[in-house]
Amino acid sequence: MTENKNLLDVSGLTAGYGATSVLKDLNFKVAQGEVVAIIGRNGVGKTTLLRTLMGLIRHSQGIVRFDHQDVSNLKTYQRARLGIGYIPQGREVFPRMTVWENLKVGEMLQQPGKGVDYERVYEFFPILRERARQRAGTFSGGQQQQLAIGRAMVGKPKLMLLDEPSEGIQPNIVKEISRNILKLNRELGMTILFVEQNLDMIMKMAQRCYVMDKGQIIDELEVTQLRDRELMRRILAV
Structure with a gap:
């Protein structure tokens, strides 16, 4: 992995809540x-990391470079317009708005000069076209996740x-x-960074894996290690 191919490069990142540092160097x-x-186990800082990368939590030290640009001090909407999409834990769709209205919200975070290809979104998630006028709050958890990903795709x-x-x-x-x-990755070349506890999902999707503990990266696993179910279970054990 040569430096000029790195889309995201994080160095010395320290961040947290108030005087409490959750992420440490x-x-x-x-x-x-990729x-x-x-x-990593619950409470080691994984969600805090994603929220800091998105600018929702301010960092106290370190640098976040995205696409060769220092974005460490940019606001959340500025990072989004540079090309960082974020689907938070719990999805956070707008429940009283329709599916279509939720998708339209994604246009506000669009990169300048790029048109919206809703047909491509519907190709990935046909249910979003079928139920475009339905309120998002009436969707199941899985359907809301599809909507959240579709909104980010916009x-x-x-x-x-x-x-x-x-x-x-649900597992299915x-x-x-x-x-x-994975289709987003393979067909659109989209880079994916995800936090997950579901062993099957990790093993199916990830090409590499960083292990977190107490706010730090303590290990890096390559694809052969990711296929070792017992190793992965030990790492994820509560």
């Missing part, structure tokens, strides 16, 4: 076109951050979402 890189997982991100995309979703829908995320 954290370093890692994600190359263009699918990389962040794993902005045509180069990098998509997903926080526990399998949480609260988890498989479908996994397939679609």
Whole structure:
């Protein structure tokens, strides 16, 4: 992984809430076109990391470079317009708005000069066309996750951050979402960085994996290690 191919380069990142540091001198890189997982037990800082990368939590030290640009001090909407999409834990769709209205929200975070290809979104998630006038709050968890990913796709991100995309979703829908995320990667070249606890999803999707503990990256697993189910279970054990 040579430096000029790194889409995301994080060095010395320290961040947290108030005077409490959750992330401590954290370093890692994600190359263009990779699918990389962040794993570890509950409470080690995985969600805080994604929120800091998105600018929702201010960092106290370190640098976040995205597409060769220092974005460390940019606001959330500025990072989004540069090409970072974010699907938070719990999805956070607008429940009283229709599916179509939720998708239109994604246009506000679109990169300048890029048109919206809704047909491509519907190709990945046909249910969003079928139920465009339905309120998002009436969707199941899996359907809301598809809507959240579709809304992020509207902005045509180069990098998509997903926080526990399998949480609260039926196993058969988890498989479908996994397939679609990989399709985004393979067909659109989208880089994926995701936090996950679901072992099957991690093993199916990730090409590499960073292991977090106590706010730091403590290990990096390559694809052969990711296929070692017992090793992965030990790492994810509560």
